[in-house]
Amino acid sequence: MKRSYLGVIILCLILAMNIVFTQLIVHQYYHENYQNVLIYMGINIILFPIAILVYKKEKNKGGS
Amino acid sequence: MTNKNGKIPEKDDNYTNNINRNNDRSLDRRGFMKTLAGAAGVFAVASLPWGTLAAKELMGLADKEYPHKKIVDIKDIAVGESVEFHFPSDHDSAVLIRLEENKYVAYQNACTHLRCPVYWVKEQKEMVCPCHHGKFDVNTGAPTAGPPRRPLPEIVVHQEDEAIFAVRVKRYEA
Numbered sequence: 001m002k003r004s005y006l007g008v009i010i011l012c013l014i015l016a017m018n019i020v021f022t023q024l025i026v027h028q029y030y031h032e033n034y035q036n037v038l039i040y041m042g043i044n045i046i047l048f049p050i051a052i053l054v055y056k057k058e059k060n061k062g063g064s
Numbered sequence: 065m066t067n068k069n070g071k072i073p074e075k076d077d078n079y080t081n082n083i084n085r086n087n088d089r090s091l092d093r094r095g096f097m098k099t100l101a102g103a104a105g106v107f108a109v110a111s112l113p114w115g116t117l118a119a120k121e122l123m124g125l126a127d128k129e130y131p132h133k134k135i136v137d138i139k140d141i142a143v144g145e146s147v148e149f150h151f152p153s154d155h156d157s158a159v160l161i162r163l164e165e166n167k168y169v170a171y172q173n174a175c176t177h178l179r180c181p182v183y184w185v186k187e188q189k190e191m192v193c194p195c196h197h198g199k200f201d202v203n204t205g206a207p208t209a210g211p212p213r214r215p216l217p218e219i220v221v222h223q224e225d226e227a228i229f230a231v232r233v234k235r236y237e238a
Binding site: 003005007008011012014015018019021022025026027029030031032034035037038040041042044045047048050051052054055058059 | 093101107
């Protein structure tokens with residue numbers, strides 16, 4: 001049976017973005033650019049439902 | 065093999081595919097994706113406190129003006145010496161350095177790398193963080209060597225009645 005690794009790849013990208021934005025949040029907070037902190041926090045929170053959606057769509061695709 | 069992930073599918077339950085290692089099916093493709101989605105949730109929750117603090121700052125709830133605080137009498141600090149104090153709260157350690165007769169600089173001395181205390185090394189004319197050998201320029205607070213990337217927050221000092229007072233914490237220029 002052919003495996004689908006699309007979900008794994010997308011989720012890996014989401015996790016990478018999470019890490020990048022979390023680091024940016026910390027840096028922007030200490031640089032006192034508070035608007036940017038809120039923007040990055042919004043992105044980080046929105047990424048979570050996207051990750052859940054991708055998981056739900058992809059969990060039954062492919063083998064295993 | 066009682067749990068769902070540990071069960072061997074019927075097509076694999078034969079003499080060629082009967083390798084039975086512990087947990088060898090618990091981190092398959094689906095389990096891995098589940099972990100990744102969970103990690104995204106952890107990151108989302110972890111960014112909430114930063115956003116709350118930022119919103120608090122934006123709405124002006126955090127007061128930036130602190131009462132002036134006396135650090136040290138001028139007669140007690142020689143040129144080239146430093147003295148440690150706490151400003152604005154008792155948990156923010158800071159260091160005051162007398163560079164010249166009438167030149168004083170003060171920084172919050174939590175290293176911007178991992179918040180180790182930064183010390184003034186008189187012989188090297190540098191501020192040094194002992195944890196990872198980060199170094200800071202004493203005139204500006206900018207990092208000059210080692211892991212820290214952000215400058216130390218400068219404290220504005222004020223000279224009055226033969227004593228040095230801390231006035232406020234300067235904003236980052238960056």
